[in-house]
Amino acid sequence: MERSKKILCGLQNQYYRATWKSMGFSTDDLKRPMIGIANAWSECVPGHFNLRQVAQRVKDGIYRAGATPVEFGVIGGCDGMGQGHDGMHYILPSRELIANSIESMAQINLFDGIVLLGSCDKIVPGMLMAAARLDIPCILLPGGPMDGGIVFDGRQSDQTSSTEAYGMLTAKKISEKEYTSLENLSCPTCGSCSYLGTANTMCSLSEALGMTLPDGGIIPAASAARLAIAEKTGIKIVELIEKNITARKIITNESIRNAIKTCLSMSGSTNAVMHLTAIAHEAELNINVLEEFDKLSRTTPQIAKINPASKYNMIDFYKAGGVSRLLDEMENIIDTDQMTVTCHTVKENVDNHIYQYPKNSELIKTMESPFGYQGGVAVLRGNIAPNTGITKPGAFDKNLHHFVGEAICFNSEEEAEEAILNGEVRSGHVVVIRYEGPKGGPGMREMYKAMKYLYGRGLSKSTALITDGRFSGTNNGCFVGHISPEAAEGGPIAIIEDGDKIEIDVENKMLNLMVSDNEISLRLSKWKRPEPKFKRGYLGLYCKIASSGAEGAIMNYDKLV
Incomplete structure (x- = not known):
């Protein structure tokens, strides 16, 4: 039985139905599966600024598939805003607050499933921790990366270019005019940072883990495809509920290993080690993530190079085939039988993936000719x-x-x-x-x-x-x-x-x-x-x-x- 039916069916549960109806929900709405949308939208985080629009399209998909969406807010701090002052003390601890608050809302309201909307460094792992803890149908959907800015120091700039430039300014390597130009030109759109930081690493690893639809972690924030995949996510969460595919059927020892290998293959953020450890802990798995990183780093080639390891940013990575291309290349060393939120296995996803853009062999290489024969972490x-x-x-x-x-x-x-x-x-x-x-x-x-x-x-x-x-x-x-x-x-x-x-x-x-x-x-x-x-x-x-x-x-x- 759907969780929500425990409080929405029967004469004795009129109290709960009356409470929902006070907010405009209809009798028909309350007969359908109730799906929470945990939305970390705010005006504090560029990676989350577009999540209002994304949430609406998720709702459209949920309605279209015959369920009822219920949106609620989740905190989320931008690492960039916390850098270099007391605010950074709160960034990692906020991960636990995010997981706890989603768990609380899911249990208070007995949601049948949850779509998790978040893009940034501690929000994505906090949301995945909540999914693993709750073990109900869940899909994570990020808001997508931002465009790169004006070219500076040989590559498209981003907000971190300003910090590098300040060091150059103090060393008298650039002029104040060159320095100040970055303020208006380094971040031309909203979205998670344009480089492979912790945010985009974890969005990519959520794909590899099977908790995000293919390409869902890295489609650009400002693209129409971002809204299209939001509606598809809304449709898929209903299918997950119908088929009773819960988070722990996707987050397994082997899917964690797939995520580790993906991180190594793209030289992802070192923070992924602690975040995957925390997610595995919440899923009550017996895998030692740190030891797996150590062991697998010796045998997993690095086949992708993304800024800061190269001039290419996340949108370039998406156009080169993204996580799907990495999983395709690594097919012989990953577990392709793992279930994903598509309701299909990794292999089925890879085999059916349609690449919209041509290959970029300078960004993603083959297993036979990698950038290096050991992982990037x-x-x-x-x-x-x-x-x-x-x-x-x-x-x-x-x-x-x-x-x-x-x-x-x-x-x-x-x-x-x-x-x-x-x-x-x-x-x-x-x-x-x-x-x-x-x-x-x-x-x-x-x-x-x-x-x-x-x-x-x-x-x-x-x-x-x-x-x-x-x-x-x-x-x-x-x-x-x-x-x-x-x-x-x-x-x-x-x-x-x-x-x-x-x-x-x-x-x-x-x-x-x-x-x-x-x-x-x-x-x-x-x-x-x-x-x-x-x-x-x-x-x-x-x-x-x-x-x-x-x-x-x-x-x-x-x-x-």
Whole structure:
């Protein structure tokens, strides 16, 4: 029986029907399946700005297929707006709020299924976490990527170009006129960022996971096709309900592996590691996502290069065939029998896919002739990162895959950024930014600005950066993030000193502090746990019960017991 029938059928349930009818729903509406539309539309997030129009077309599809749509709002923060200030503390923790609020609305109203509308970094994984937790029919539909802007520094610009340009301006490499021109010309439309950041990585991986219709993650925000696929999504959610295809029939160990391989094949955002870990946790799967990334990165070729790894942006990727083309190329190494929200398997989707544009062999290569024979995301370990460190070798020069440098240490993002802009960081430095992990940050802030400033000042190929925080998917250069244990938990990153030698060895998956074990032990014995930065409100709770980056930075409520 449909969930909604429990409160909408029978004389005893007149109260619920009267409540719906107070908002204009008819008797006929209430006899149909009730489908929630979790819409993260706002005027705060460019990736969500078009979701009002998208939602209407989803409603059209639901009505057309014989069900009743019920729209409700979900919060969603833009990572870009939170960068470099206290707002970034809230970005990762907001993922849990999003999952919790969708779960709450679905259960309060006993929806039969949900269409999830969201495009951006923590909203997409938060919505997929809710789908996995609820295990009812669900489809995720993003709003699509924005167009690229005016050409700057050899590629179409985006909002991150402004941060790179500011580094160039402080280094007197460009004029103020060149710098200010980007303000009006780098973001010509709404949509998720035009590059392969965390937002578009997770939208792409939702396709690979089977939770988004083919092309649904990457059709441009400003295109007619975006509205057409919205209506198709509305039709499909009704079919999922009729066939009782719930989220956990799609989100399985094997579909998670398909998503991991897709991420590796396109050198997606390092944040995908923690988000897929959290989604698998909510689906109660027994897969170790971190170990799978480590193992599969050694055997999965990189066959796509998208900005920041190349000049091509997400719309170019869509025109080159997108995720469907990747799945087609990887057919022999993925599980093509996995069910998807089309009500067909991955193989059936790939076999029946119609490509609207010609191939682009500079953007998507074949398995026989890839960009590299190992994946674009790698897991490192060593005496700095006993549990894990995550890097993205597919997005930076191979000459940096082995880097030995001298540590220059900072206990916050802001300290590091000030030093970089003041010229204190020089070639050969390994910038260490710590106390920015899930607990210490709290919220595991991104070191996006620090990396962009290094790029802008001409240091991206002669320095490295390591942190217990995270990185934006747009970052390139030699970096290692997600270092665990984090500094606030007494991880070895806490005791690195200025001048220490650090070795980053991507090929051998190593990250090491080049001092003796005895010296490390001595320093750790003198370390003292710092006071939490937030003691009240949501972040006061989050920093108490957040798990490590290696565990997906989920909220571990057992710690409250």
